[in-house]
Amino acid sequence: QVQLVESGGGLVQAGGSLRLSCAASGRTFSNYGMGWFRQAPGKQREFVAAITWRGSTYYADSVKGRFTISRDNAKNTADLQMNNLKPEDTAVYYCAAAKITYASTRSRDYDYWGQGTQVTVSS
Numbered sequence: 565q566v567q568l569v570e571s572g573g574g575l576v577q578a579g580g581s582l583r584l585s586c587a588a589s590g591r592t593f594s595n596y597g598m599g600w601f602r603q604a605p606g607k608q609r610e611f612v613a614a615i616t617w618r619g620s621t622y623y624a625d626s627v628k629g630r631f632t633i634s635r636d637n638a639k640n641t642a643d644l645q646m647n648n649l650k651p652e653d654t655a656v657y658y659c660a661a662a663k664i665t666y667a668s669t670r671s672r673d674y675d676y677w678g679q680g681t682q683v684t685v686s687s
Contacts, residue, residue, distance in 0.1 A: 566590040566676040568659045573681030576649055580685070584644040586659030586678060594637035597662040599674055600644045602655035602683075612657070613644060614667035622667040627653075649685045656680040 572584040586598065599614040613633035614622045621633050632645040642659060660674035668674070 566593070566596065566661050568661060568676055568678035570657065570659045570678045570681040573657060573683045575684045575686065578649060578651055578685055578687050580649050581645070581647045582649065582683060584646065584657055584659075584681060584683070586642040586644075588640045588642070588661060593640040593661075595663070597664045597667060598633075598635055598642040599660045599662065599668065600633060600642075601658045601660060601671055602653075603658070603680075604652075604655040607655075609658070609671055611669040611671070614669065615642065616665060616667050620667055622669065624669070646683070649683075651685045651687045653683060654685050655683060657683050 567589045569587045594617050597616050600612040601609050602612050603609040611624050615633045615635050630648045635642040658680045659678040661676040662674040
């Protein structure tokens with residue numbers, strides 16, 4: 565089992581920045597691919613970013629150039645740095661872990677999920 569806890573959400577004005585952190589406990593963190601997803605009210609959960617255990621990254625087109633995913637296997641954390649935030653980035657953001665070696669954009673590939681953290685961007 566892997567337990568994931570997100571932190572760092574909040575309210576920010578458009579153009580601002582936030583850094584989300586995902587703390588993992590349980591099985592060997594470094595063996596897991598990590599991802600961030602988000603879900604806005606009335607919409608389906610969507611992929612944001614992913615990082616493999618080796619550090620290869622992949623981003624949704626909507627966040628490319630603004631968001632950066634990273635991981636620290638020694639600290640069992642996976643972070644999402646979000647810059648130049650837009651109102652359309654408002655959503656609950658979820659951290660997820662997958663027993664895969666590649667960066668997946670599909671939520672069904674992920675085995676463990678955090679409880680989510682709210683990000684609200686005002687215009």
